[in-house]
Amino acid sequence: MDNDRNNALLCPGCRKLISRDEPACPYCGMARPGSRLKANWWTQHLQSPDGLIKAIIFTNVGFYVLALLLNPRGFGFSMNPMNFLSPANNTLFILGATGRYPIDQIWPGITGIPGIGWLTLLTANFLHGSLLHILFNMLVLRQIAFLTIREFGIYRMLIIYLLSGAGGFLLSYLAGVSFTIGASAAVCGLIGAMIYFGKARGGVYGNLVYRQIGGWAIGLLIIGFMPGINNWGHAGGFLTGLGLAFLLGYHEKRRETFGHKAIAGICVMVTTVVLIGSAGFGVFYTFIS
Numbered sequence: 001m002d003n004d005r006n007n008a009l010l011c012p013g014c015r016k017l018i019s020r021d022e023p024a025c026p027y028c029g030m031a032r033p034g035s036r037l038k039a040n041w042w043t044q045h046l047q048s049p050d051g052l053i054k055a056i057i058f059t060n061v062g063f064y065v066l067a068l069l070l071n072p073r074g075f076g077f078s079m080n081p082m083n084f085l086s087p088a089n090n091t092l093f094i095l096g097a098t099g100r101y102p103i104d105q106i107w108p109g110i111t112g113i114p115g116i117g118w119l120t121l122l123t124a125n126f127l128h129g130s131l132l133h134i135l136f137n138m139l140v141l142r143q144i145a146f147l148t149i150r151e152f153g154i155y156r157m158l159i160i161y162l163l164s165g166a167g168g169f170l171l172s173y174l175a176g177v178s179f180t181i182g183a184s185a186a187v188c189g190l191i192g193a194m195i196y197f198g199k200a201r202g203g204v205y206g207n208l209v210y211r212q213i214g215g216w217a218i219g220l221l222i223i224g225f226m227p228g229i230n231n232w233g234h235a236g237g238f239l240t241g242l243g244l245a246f247l248l249g250y251h252e253k254r255r256e257t258f259g260h261k262a263i264a265g266i267c268v269m270v271t272t273v274v275l276i277g278s279a280g281f282g283v284f285y286t287f288i289s
Contacts, residue, residue, distance in 0.1 A: 049149045052158070056145070057138050059275070060183060063126045064134050066279060067091050070286045085131040092181060094285050096123025096278040098169045099179040110285075121173075122271050123278045125165035127181040137183040144190045144216065147209070151197050153256040155264035156248045157190070162267045164189020164240040171236025184220075185233040189241030191216050196245040201252065 011018050011025045018025055067087035089097075093106055096119070103117035128134035148157045168185025191213055198210025217238070224231040248260065 049146055049154065052149070052154055053142055053145050056141065056161070060126050060128065060134060060138060063095065063275075063279070064128050066282065067095055067127065070094070070282055086129055087127075089179070091282070091286075092127055092129070093179075095127055095282045096120045096274075097127055097179055097181045098124035098173065099177050100173060101178045103173060119274050119278075121166040121169045122162070122274045124169055124181045125162070125183055125186050126275060128183070129181055133182060137187060140216070141183060141187050141190075144187060144194065144213070147213075148190045148193055151209075151250050151252075152193065152245070152248070153251060153260070155256050155260040156244075156250075158264040159248065159260065159267055160189050160193045160241050160244045161186045162271055163244060164192070164237040167240030168230075168233040168235070168237030171239075172230050172232035175232040177230055177232055180230045180233055182230070182233075185230070185237030188220065188234045188237035189244070191220070192238040192241030193245035195238075196242050197250050200246075201250075 007020045008017055009020050010016065011027065016025070016027045018027070064087070068085065071088040071091040093102055096102075098117075098120035102120050107117035107120065108114055128137065145157060145161070148160065152160065165183065165186030168188060169180060172180055172185075194209060194213040195217065198206045198208075198213060200206070201209070220234055223229060224234060248254075
């Protein structure tokens with residue numbers, strides 16, 4: 001009995017309990033799931049739903065704290081809950097806020113490199129304008145991301161989340177929004193993906209998901225009437241998530257493939273490099289230049 005327990009493990013690909021000696025996972029097809037090369041930090045943490053969502057949340061919180069620390073005299077202590085602990089706008093610009101102004105003027109002016117401002121379509125997804133702003137986005141993310149991972153898998157969820165943020169900010173740029181930040185465009189992408197799933201799957205469960213997530217969509221539409229909300233970003237993120245869900249498929253129709261994993265890896269790698277560069281530039285520009 002003890003030997004059987006020692007020989008069991010959670011598959012790094014699908015997190016199902018299997019034997020360490022399996023040549024391939026009977027659930028997701030991953031080859032040699034018991035290999036020591038696959039039992040690393042990435043598979044044990046970022047490939048688990050909880051670990052991945054925590055990593056996204058910690059990254060958002062880290063950039064929010066960094067924005068406050070880079071200009072501690074500039075953030076707001078307004079008693080208005082919408083503006084409480086708001087990082088200074090110039091700090092948000094330096095860390096990668098997006099929109100017409102940063103893309104067309106700030107970044108080409110600072111660096112002298114044409115087109116570099118387009119990288120803010122990625123960085124703005126991890127910046128927030130107040131304590132309430134980041135709390136709301138992270139609470140919604142935590143709830144919707146678990147459901148998205150369950151139906152689409154970790155890799156497809158990552159693709160949808162990261163590309164929906166960029167897609168939402170691209171639409172808001174085209175609509176003429178001058179300055180925007182926040183994870184809500186990416187969160188709307190997850191909502192769009194789950195709306196597609198519920199409608200496409202149908203049945204009792206699909207309709208239940210459709211109605212539940214539809215409630216989130218209606219809630220965001222109502223919030224959109226508040227001043228300062230980037231509805232173009234929400235709409236762009238939603239439509240991007242809807243389209244990606246259609247193209248990528250979900251578990252019941254198509255298992256995650258190596259192609260999904262490769263695309264997700266590229267998205268994560270590019271986003272990570274851009275975020276590290278953004279944080280490094282923010283520190284350099286603030287304290288050294």
